[in-house]
Amino acid sequence: xxxxxxxxxxxxxxxxxxxxxxxxxxxxxxxxxxxxxxxxxxxxxxxxxxxxxxxxxxxxxxxxxxxxxxxxxxxxxxxxxxxxxxxxxxxxxxxxxxxxxxxxxxxxxxxxxx
Amino acid sequence: xxxxxxxxxxxxxxxxxxxxxxxxxxxxxxxxxxxxxxxxxxxxxxxxxxxxxxxxxxxxxxxxxxxxxxxxxxxxxxxxxxxxxxxxxxxxxxxxxxxxxxxxxxxxxxx
Numbered sequence: 001x002x003x004x005x006x007x008x009x010x011x012x013x014x015x016x017x018x019x020x021x022x023x024x025x026x027x028x029x030x031x032x033x034x035x036x037x038x039x040x041x042x043x044x045x046x047x048x049x050x051x052x053x054x055x056x057x058x059x060x061x062x063x064x065x066x067x068x069x070x071x072x073x074x075x076x077x078x079x080x081x082x083x084x085x086x087x088x089x090x091x092x093x094x095x096x097x098x099x100x101x102x103x104x105x106x107x108x109x110x111x112x113x114x
Numbered sequence: 115x116x117x118x119x120x121x122x123x124x125x126x127x128x129x130x131x132x133x134x135x136x137x138x139x140x141x142x143x144x145x146x147x148x149x150x151x152x153x154x155x156x157x158x159x160x161x162x163x164x165x166x167x168x169x170x171x172x173x174x175x176x177x178x179x180x181x182x183x184x185x186x187x188x189x190x191x192x193x194x195x196x197x198x199x200x201x202x203x204x205x206x207x208x209x210x211x212x213x214x215x216x217x218x219x220x221x222x223x224x225x
Contacts (some may be wrong), residue, residue: 105156
């Protein structure tokens with residue numbers, strides 16, 4: 001199974017600022033995903049990070065608010081821009097486990113916006 | 115759009131009691147997956163079911179995939195405090211490699 005790390009693990013930010021979250025995998029993977037999980041809620045997919053091309057965003061999420069980079073097959077970043085308290089959440093990256101459709105998740109980044 | 119629904123949302127049991135969570139998809143799935151998220155943790159893959167009517171066991175956990183490949187269940191026999199967490203089912207979206215997650219069932223176990 002893939003080992004995934006995320007930085008930072010948690011942060012407290014001021015309204016109007018931006019935070020970039022990093023996701024590093026210990027092996028090359030085809031697909032990387034970014035999710036948001038609000039307290040007590042399920043996982044909401046923000047976007048699929050594509051290597052060498054623009055990310056594919058889900059309905060309700062836009063590139064200007066959540067720009068994503070995927071410079072290679074082991075790394076991706078998600079930026080939460082111009083933050084408001086409504087952006088307070090846990091942000092999780094995940095990767096595909098090969099040809100099985102299953103996913104491995106990173107430990108998450110707990111974001112609080114004041 | 116394609117949806118995966120899960121019930122119940124919460125389940126509180128006494129240690130030693132059984133627990134079941136149910137998952138229903140709006141469409142036929144190629145497979146169904148189950149994940150467990152401990153409090154303060156991240157989702158961890160438990161199992162994948164692929165065949166119609168498939169039943170798989172992991173110790174006290176029994177997973178079933180319905181004949182129509184639209185529903186699934188997870189049953190835990192004689193719950194323990196280590197079973198505490200939220201259990202999610204997930205199915206592949208019919209377009210692309212992403213997953214659709216159910217709402218999750220949060221299990222609490224009273225010792």
